[in-house]
Amino acid sequence: MARPKHELMRADIALDRSSGIPLDRQIADGIIKAIVNGALRPGDNLMPIRRIASALGVARATVDAAYALLVAEGYIKTARSRGSFVSVDLPARAQPPICEKKNAAQKPVSRYRALLANAMQELLPQKNVPLAIVGTSPEANPGKEFAAILQRVNRRSMLDMVYSHPSGLDALKAEICRIASRLRGVRARPEQVIVTSGSQLGLTMTLLGLFNAGDAVLFEDPGYPLLHGTAELCGLKPIFTPIDAEGLNLKAGLSMAPDARGVYLTPSHQCPLGMMMSLKRRHEVLRWACESGAWIIEDDYDSELRYGGNLPYPSLQGMDTGENVIYVGTFSKVLFPGLRLGYLIVPEQLVDLFSGLRLLIDRQGQELYQAAVAQYIHEGFYEPHIKHMRQIFEARRTYLLAACRREFGDWGEFSSGEQGMHVVFRFHNQDIDDAALQRLCLEQGVETRHLSSFYHNHPPQKGLVLGFGFYTESQILSAVSRIGYVLRHDFSAWGPQESARQEP
Ligand SMILES: Cc1ncc(COP(=O)(O)O)c(C=O)c1O
Structure with missing residues (x-):
């Protein structure tokens, strides 16, 4: 005896016109439900469109659209000779589950689960309302010039944008080198620039590229909270080093960890207290790095903006006579944070190491934005x-x-x-x-x-x-x-x- 399929289908299709879900989707979902729970079996014919439309009180075009969805998703097939019927090769979602037990909650994950959950509690960005530190505003953003360049670059360059060198676009590296030298006194050649996705990726790369798990590294205390979690993630032993009126107190840090392998610094504008590292301390830290082989990570996140008629204080990198400093810059502050563009300027001997890191971590950057920023600087808008x-x-x-x-x-x-x-x-x-x-x-x-x-x-x-x-x-x-x-x-x-x- 023929099964009363249409009755089952009607029972499964309860349309809710206030749900905001399109009616064709609701009809398709109702039929999928009937397939999944076995009410409709592979090979079963579906009710003709006309009858289902009148039973549900919808237009035939709506049922047509629902059947088209089901065909596209592989649940049904249509044949001129027999109309629409349930597919014999159903998609995996329509098969009964292989395992009823759901234990994802207990499955082991990395030991950093608590650290990462805590980051989501404590370190999420501020809302873009007064008086958040970083944001955007109609008066202070790169504006229509940047938007026009972005459009132009978008139109022109799409076909050129293939896999490319992980260190970034040559045009942007050249422009970064020029502005870092003019505005921040950095001494480098364009080849030493590694473009990153904001300074967060750059900083993470420095921790991974310069140190081994278990290495002691000095961090400013108080300091940039986003990096403290990253240090833990990289398996480092962070040595939280006090800040005084002259900036990071190197002696205090080394008394806790004489074998420290490096230091993270915000020497031009201590984050968050705001002082500039004194000249005496700058010399001290550069001498220590030179003598001990330690690395200096210089996070120069906002020093383009210096007030009171003063020029920005030169970077530590520009004062270094050895190859001890990795300079970390960002466009998040002077352009906008959602751009996710930053850069490292590394000693020549580390160019391959950092290019390799970028390659393994996320292959390369987003070239569209790199090309647009390069053009924005090149056309003279940046300064x-x-x-x-x-x-x-x-x-x-x-x-x-x-x-x-x-x-x-x-x-x-x-x-x-x-x-x-x-x-x-x-x-x-x-x-x-x-x-x-x-x-x-x-x-x-x-x-x-x-x-x-x-x-x-x-x-x-x-x-x-x-x-x-x-x-x-x-x-x-x-x-x-x-x-x-x-x-x-x-x-x-x-x-x-x-x-x-x-x-x-
Ligand atoms: C100390 C410090 N470094 C770097 C950044 C910039 O981060 P990103 O370039 O990842 O947006 C910030 C932003 O708040 C910061 O406070």
Whole structure:
């Protein structure tokens, strides 16, 4: 006796017109369900389109489209002689599962699971709202010139973009070499440039390329949190080294690890405290590297932006007379972070090593963006853009400092140097919970970073790290007054006497 297939199919196809899922997809899914649970078997004929359409109250074209989906996905076939029927070779998804037991949760994965889960808790980027440190804004971005170049490059170069050298496009390497030498005093030839996907990849490559698992490497404390996790991932023994007014205290680091194999530094603008490494310390660290064979990783992330009429301080790489420094640069700050373009400038003897690393890690970079940035620099837009950013950022920085001083200046003081994209406000009362303060500010729509989150082993300083460059004066004013409100409303016990008395 013929099976009442159409009854089964109707039972499986419950259309939900409010779900937002197209009706043809819903019909196809209903039929797939009937196939998977065995109600329709390989070879079974399907109801004619006309009947199914009238049974479901939909247009014939909708059922037509559903059947077309099922044909494309391999669930059904059609033949002139017999209409539509269930495929004999069903796709794997329609077969009964090989194993009922689902134990993915217990399957062993790498020992870094907790570290990586923690990174997703603690290290996600800030939202693009005031006063996030890095962002984009209509006034301070590479703008229409970059967009036009990108379009042009896109049209012209698609056919040229094949597998290429892992170290990056020659045109971009030449331009990077030129600007790094002009703006940062770097001494190198274009061959020494390795283009990376932002400095994060560049920094990871330095840790993998220069050291072996178990090696002691000095890291700044407080320092760049994203790199602390990476050091652990690379199996290194990070030696968290204190920062004082002159920058990283090398002697203190070496007293903890006399055999340290290298050091990571932000010498032009310490992240996050903002000081420049003193000349004495620069010489000390360069001499140590030269004598001991240790490596210096110089992260020069935002020093193009120096204010007060001062030129950026030259890079450590430019002062090096040996081949001890690996210079790490990025376009995330002066162009935009989503570009994911950065670079290493490495000693000549390491060019093959770092090219090989890039090849094995992710083969090569995205050439479209490399070509566009090379052209943007080549056509002379890059340096005027930086000058323009510097002017806007300096005015906004001054505005932010004045607004904060008015709003909550008696709670602490600013301590950062005159450059970059952030300022640090350190509280007089160091018992304040700056992590809770950051959370409450975010509830008010204001991004900050609590200073203590940059510390690893050393007693954390409590404060707020504030960005300013991507926001208008009125956005800055409103954000600062909301921080002031949170301080007075939720933290009055840690504030100055006057603020406590002003509370209702
Ligand atoms: C110290 C430091 N280095 C580098 C970067 C830039 O990272 P990337 O080039 O991966 O975007 C940042 C960005 O916040 C930073 O703070």
